[in-house]
Amino acid sequence: xxxxxxxxxxxxxxxxxxxxxxxxxxxxxxxxxxxxxxxxxxxxxxxxxxxxxxxxxxxxxxxxxxxxxxxxxxxxxxxxxxxxxxxxxxxxxxxxxxxxxxxxxxxxxxxxxxxxxxxxxxxxxxxxxxxxxxxxxxxxxxxxxxxxxxxxxxxxxxxxxxxxxxxxxxxxxxxxxxxxxxxxxxxxxxxxxxxxxxxxxxxxxxxxxxxxxxxxxxxxxxxxxxxxxxxxxxxxxxxxxxxxxxxxxxxxxxxxxxxxxxxxxxxxxxxxxxxxxxxxxxxxxxxxx
Amino acid sequence: xxxxxxxxxxxxxxxxxxxxxxxxxxxxxxxxxxxxxxxxxxxxxxxxxxxxxxxxxxxxxxxxxxxxxxxxxxxxxxxxxxxxxxxxxxxxxxxxxxxxxxxxxxxxxxxxxxxxxxxxxxxxxxxxxxxxxxxxxxxxxxxxxxxxxxxxxxxxxxxxxxxxxxxxxxxxxxxxxxxxxxxxxxxxxxxxxxxxxxxxxxxxxxxxxxxxxxxxxxxxxxxxxxxxxxxxxxxxxxxxxxxxxxxxxxxxxxxxxxxxxxxxxxxxxxxxxxxxxxxxxxxxxxxxxxxxxxxxxxxxxxxxxxxxxxxxxxxxxxxxxxxxxxxxxxxxxxxxxxxxxxxxxxxxxxxxxxxxxxxxxxxxxxxxxxxxxxxxxxxxxxxxxxxxxxxxxxxxxxxxxxxxxxxxxxxxxxxxxxxxxxxxxxxxxxxxxxxxxxxxxxxxxxxxxxxxxxxxxxxxxxxxxxxxxxxxxxxxxxxxxxxxxxx
Numbered sequence: 001x002x003x004x005x006x007x008x009x010x011x012x013x014x015x016x017x018x019x020x021x022x023x024x025x026x027x028x029x030x031x032x033x034x035x036x037x038x039x040x041x042x043x044x045x046x047x048x049x050x051x052x053x054x055x056x057x058x059x060x061x062x063x064x065x066x067x068x069x070x071x072x073x074x075x076x077x078x079x080x081x082x083x084x085x086x087x088x089x090x091x092x093x094x095x096x097x098x099x100x101x102x103x104x105x106x107x108x109x110x111x112x113x114x115x116x117x118x119x120x121x122x123x124x125x126x127x128x129x130x131x132x133x134x135x136x137x138x139x140x141x142x143x144x145x146x147x148x149x150x151x152x153x154x155x156x157x158x159x160x161x162x163x164x165x166x167x168x169x170x171x172x173x174x175x176x177x178x179x180x181x182x183x184x185x186x187x188x189x190x191x192x193x194x195x196x197x198x199x200x201x202x203x204x205x206x207x208x209x210x211x212x213x214x215x216x217x218x219x220x221x222x223x224x225x226x227x228x229x230x231x232x233x234x235x236x237x238x239x240x241x242x243x244x245x246x247x248x249x250x251x252x253x254x255x256x257x258x259x260x261x262x263x264x265x266x267x268x269x270x271x272x273x274x275x276x277x278x279x280x281x282x283x284x285x286x287x288x289x
Numbered sequence: 290x291x292x293x294x295x296x297x298x299x300x301x302x303x304x305x306x307x308x309x310x311x312x313x314x315x316x317x318x319x320x321x322x323x324x325x326x327x328x329x330x331x332x333x334x335x336x337x338x339x340x341x342x343x344x345x346x347x348x349x350x351x352x353x354x355x356x357x358x359x360x361x362x363x364x365x366x367x368x369x370x371x372x373x374x375x376x377x378x379x380x381x382x383x384x385x386x387x388x389x390x391x392x393x394x395x396x397x398x399x400x401x402x403x404x405x406x407x408x409x410x411x412x413x414x415x416x417x418x419x420x421x422x423x424x425x426x427x428x429x430x431x432x433x434x435x436x437x438x439x440x441x442x443x444x445x446x447x448x449x450x451x452x453x454x455x456x457x458x459x460x461x462x463x464x465x466x467x468x469x470x471x472x473x474x475x476x477x478x479x480x481x482x483x484x485x486x487x488x489x490x491x492x493x494x495x496x497x498x499x500x501x502x503x504x505x506x507x508x509x510x511x512x513x514x515x516x517x518x519x520x521x522x523x524x525x526x527x528x529x530x531x532x533x534x535x536x537x538x539x540x541x542x543x544x545x546x547x548x549x550x551x552x553x554x555x556x557x558x559x560x561x562x563x564x565x566x567x568x569x570x571x572x573x574x575x576x577x578x579x580x581x582x583x584x585x586x587x588x589x590x591x592x593x594x595x596x597x598x599x600x601x602x603x604x605x606x607x608x609x610x611x612x613x614x615x616x617x618x619x620x621x622x623x624x625x626x627x628x629x630x631x632x633x634x635x636x637x638x639x640x641x642x643x644x645x646x647x648x649x650x651x652x653x654x655x656x657x658x659x660x661x662x663x664x665x666x667x668x669x670x671x672x673x674x675x676x677x678x679x680x681x682x683x684x685x686x687x688x689x690x691x692x693x694x695x696x697x698x699x700x701x702x703x704x705x706x707x708x709x710x711x712x713x714x715x716x717x718x719x720x721x722x723x724x725x726x727x728x729x730x731x732x733x734x735x736x737x738x739x740x741x742x743x744x745x746x747x748x749x750x751x752x753x754x755x756x757x758x759x760x761x762x763x764x765x766x767x768x769x770x771x772x773x774x775x776x
Contacts, residue, residue: 106715107735128670139674139684239677284714286674286684286739 088112092273096149099280106280113281116274120266129285133244134261139285142241144233147289151230152279159265160233167265170232175217176256183256189213190251196226196238199246313435314510314576316418317428317568321595330406331415339462342469348372352694352731359471365731371655372731374692383651387644394640396523398632399613400533404519405590410512411574413463413505417456418574424452428571456506457498464497510575513588520585529616530631534589536569536580536611539622547604562606569593569611579611661699662690663758665769673776675744682741683773687756689736691728698761700725705754706742706773713738725761740773750775 004016007025014023029037047053051063062068087108091099099105118127124135131137136144145155145168160168175181181189191201192210215224221234228236235243243261244254266275282288346356346369353360358367366373373380395402404411425431425448434445468490469477480486481494504512513520527533541563545553550560563580570578572592577584579593591613598608618628668684676682691697700723703711713724714737728734740754752775757768 100715103715103734110737126670128668130671130674137671137674139671139682140676142677236677240675240679241677284737286682286714286737287676 084112088271088273091276096153096276096279099276100149100284106284109277109280110284112274113277113279116270116278117281120270121278124263129282134259136243137241138282139287140241141287141289142236142239143230143287143289144235144243146230147283147287149279149283149288152282152288153275155263156270156275156278156282157265157267160263161260162262162265164265164267168233168263170221170234171260172234172254172258174256174258176252177258181213181217181255185209185213186252186255187248189218190248190255193218193226193237193251194246194248197240197246202248311511312576314574315428315431315435316574316576316592317571317596318422319572319592319595319599321598323591323595327406327415327590327592331412334407334409334412335416339466342466342474346370349694353473355473357470358473361471372692374690377658380651380655383647383654386647387651390640390644390647392519393526394637394644396526397528397531397636397640400527400531401520401523401587401589404513404523404588405534408588410504410517411588411590413459413501414509414574416459417505417509420455420459421452424448424455453506456502460498460501460505461494463501464494467497468493510586510588513575514586524585528636530634530636532613532615532630533583534579534587534591534594534611535614535619536563536582537609537614537622538619541580541610562601562610564600564604566600568596568600572596659765659767660692661758661760661765661767662692663756663767663769664688664690665756665771667771667774671776673774675776676741679745680741680743681747681773681775682739683754685738685740685756685771687736687738689726689728689734689758691730691732691734694731696727696730697763698725698727699758700761701738701756701758703740703754703756706740706752707746709740709742709754709773711738711740726758742773744775747773747775 004013004026005023006013007023010025013026015026017024048061049063050065051067052060053063054061091105091109091112094102094105099109117125117129121129125131125138126135129138136142141147143151145151145160155168158164158166158168161171173180176183176186187202188206188210191205192207192214195201195207195210214226218226221232222228222237223234226237228234242250244250244259266278270278341357342355344356345354346367347354348367353367355367356369358365360367364375392403421431425434465481472490477486477490481490508516541561543561544563544565545560547564550562550564553560569580570576570593572595573579574590574592575586575588577586579587594609594611594613597611601608601610614628615630618630621628664687666686666688668686672683674682674684687701689699700720701711701713702723703709711722711724713726716724716726716736726734726736738756752773753770754773755768755770757766759766
C-alpha cells in the first residue's frame with residue numbers, strides 16, 4: 001500500500017492509490033450528503049413501522065397505517081361508480097329508443113358501451129366487434145338472433161346456449177356424425193346451399209337431389225327459401241355473410257359435425273345500465289335494425 | 290477514511306480563483322432625458338400589465354367578455370376580436386417570429402432598446418431601485434449603511450423591513466395581475482379578497498411573488514449579465530451602423546481635472562472633456578464603466594448619458610460626451626471626419642420587410658380562417674364491413690368544429706365512391722340522403738357516420754371520399770378527404 005501524500009495544488013491529501021502514476025485526491029463525501037444519507041436510513045425505519053414492510057411466513061407486517069393498495073383501488077372504484085352514478089341512472093331510466101335520439105345520452109351510452117365492450121366482449125368479438133370465424137361480426141346487418149335494440153338486450157342478458165333458463169336455444173345438428181345423412185348426400189346438399197346465395201357449384205352435382213335433401217332436413221329451421229329463422233338462431237343461407245365460411249369443405253364440415261357456438265349470459269355479471277349501453281353501442285356500430 | 294490534513298498557506302500553489310464575487314451595485318439617482326423616457330415607459334408597461342385584464346370586450350351571450358383571456362379549462366384564447374382554438378396555436382409561432390424580428394430590428398437601429406427600456410427584468414428592477422432609494426437614500430447613503438459596522442439600530446431595522454415589505458407588495462401585485470389573465474378578472478379579485486379563490490390561484494401568485502422579489506430585489510443585473518442569452522445573441526447580431534450607447538474617446542481623452550483641462554485650453558493645447566468624475570459609473574444599474582467601450586454587461590439604458598450631460602453642463606462643456614453613436618463614427622471622429630449615420634440600410638430594410646411579410650401572412654390567415662371545420666377519422670377495426678347483400682360499408686367518426694358563437698345547422702354529403710349512401714347514426718331527419726346536424730356554438734360535435742356502397746360498382750381497393758358540410762343559413766362550406774376501403 002502506497003503512502004498517502006499531500007497534493008500541493010489543492011492542499012488535499014491523496015488516497016495513496018496509484019494507477020500508472022496517476023494519483024487520486026482524497027475527496028470525502030460532503031457532510032451534508034452523509035447527513036442526508038443517514039436521514040434516509042432513519043426515514044426507511046419509519047416506513048417499516050407505518051407501512052407494510054416485512055414478509056412473515058404466511059403474512060406480512062401490516063404497518064400502523066394499515067395501508068393497502070388493494071383497499072385504495074376498491075375505494076377509487078367506489079368513487080368512480082359514485083361519479084358515474086347519476087349519469088348511469090339517467091341511462092337506466094331512458095328507453096332504448098330515446099337514448100339513440102338524445103345526442104348526450106347516445107354519446108354517454110356509446111362511451112360506456114365501448115368501455116364495457118372492450119372489457120367483456122372483445123375477447124371473442126374483437127375490439128372493434130369485427131368478429132372471427134364462429135364469432136359473429138357485429139358491424140354488419142346480418143343477425144342470428146335479431147338486431148333490434150330489444151333483441152340485442154335479450155341476447156346480451158341471457159346469451160346463446162349459455163345454460164341460462166332464458167337463453168337462446170337451437171343448434172345446427174351434426175347430420176353426418178349422427179348418421180342422419182350419408183357423406184355423398186352431405187356433399188350434394190352443400191353444393192345446393194352454395195347455389196342459394198349464388199356461389200359456384202361443383203360441375204355435374206345432382207341439383208334435384210340436393211333440393212330434396214334440403215327440404216327434408218334443413219327447411220324446418222332455415223326455412224323453405226333458406227332465409228333462416230331468428231327465433232332459432234338459424235342463419236340466412238341466401239346472403240353473403242357466413243359465420244364459419246362458405247367454401248364447400250367448410251360447409252361439409254358444418255353439416256357433418258354441426259355448430260353450436262356459445263354466447264355467455266351477462267345478466268347478473270353486468271348491471272342493467274351497462275347492458276343497455278352495450279346494446280346501444282353494438283346497435284350503433286352500424287348494423288342495428 | 291483518511292484524515293483531512295490542514296496545511297499552511299505557503300504550501301499551496303496559488304492558481305487564482307475561477308469565481309468572480311459579485312460587486313453589489315448602488316446606482317445613483319439621475320435626472321435627464323433618458324431617465325424621463327424610462328419613467329414614461331415604465332408607467333406604460335406596468336399600466337398595460339395591470340389594467341389589461343380588466344378591459345371588457347362584448348362577444349355576445351354565453352361567451353366571456355374579457356378582452357384578453359387565456360381560458361385553459363375551455364381551451365380558448367381570447368384577444369379582443371380574436372378567438373383562437375388550441376389547434377391554431379401556430380399563430381403564436383408567427384407572433385414569436387415577429388417578436389424576434391422586431392428585436393433584431395431594434396438592435397440594428399438602436400442597440401439594446403429592449404434591455405434598457407422594455408424588458409420586464411429592467412422595468413421591475415428599476416422600480417425596486419426606486420423604492421430602495423426612496424427609503425434608504427441615494428447611492429452614498431446606501432453604501433455607507435451597507436458598510437457600517439455598527440450594530441443595527443431600530444431605525445435601520447425598520448428601514449430594511451419597510452423596503453422589503455414594499456418590495457413584497459409589488460411582487461405580490463405582479464403575481465396577482467398574472468393570474469387575472471387566466472379567468473374572469475373582476476370575479477377572481479372578489480374571490481381573492483374573500484379568500485374563496487381556488488388554491489391554484491394562490492399558488493401561482495406565490496410563485497410569481499417569489500420570482501419577482503428574487504429577480505428584481507436580489508439578482509438584478511446578474512440576470513442580464515449571466516442568465517440572459519440575449520446579450521450574447523445581440524453581440525453577434527450587431528454591426529458597425531447600429532447606434533449604441535458609446536463614450537466618445539476622441540472628445541474625452543486624455544482625462545484631466547477641470548482645472549488642468551482649463552489651463553491647457555487657455556494655452557491653446559488640446560484637452561479631453563472627461564474629468565474622471567465617475568458619475569457615469571455611479572449611475573449605471575449594472576455597475577460598469579461605459580468608457581471601457583462596448584461590453585456585454587451594458588444594457589444600454591442611457592442613464593450614463595444623463596449623468597454625464599449634467600456634469601458637462603456644470604463645467605460648461607458640450608453635452609453628449611456619452612451618447613448614442615455607431616462604431617463607424619468612433620473611427621471617423623478619431624480621424625477628424627464628420628459623423629455619418631445609416632438607419633436605412635439593407636439589414637434594417639430586410640428586417641422590416643420580413644416583419645411585414647410574416648405580419649401580412651398572419652393577418653391573411655386570420656382574416657380568412659375557417660369558422661367551420663370537419664375532421665374525419667376512419668374506423669380502424671374493422672376498416673370495412675361486408676353487408677348481407679354484398680355491399681360494403683365503412684364507418685367514420687366525424688368531428689364538426691363550429692367556431693362561431695351561435696348554434697347552426699349543417700347538411701352533410703359525400704363525394705367519391707359511386708352510388709355511396711350516407712347515414713348518420715342517431716339521425717332521423719327529414720332529409721335522409723343529406724342528413725342535417727345541429728352544431729352547438731363555439732364547440733365541437735362528434736358523430737358516427739356510415740357510408741355504404743355496392744361492391745360490384747367499385748373495383749378499386751381504396752377510393753378517396755370527400756365529406757362536405759354546408760351551413761344551411763350562412764352557406765359556409767368545409768370539407769375533409771378520407772378513403773373508402775373495400776375488404
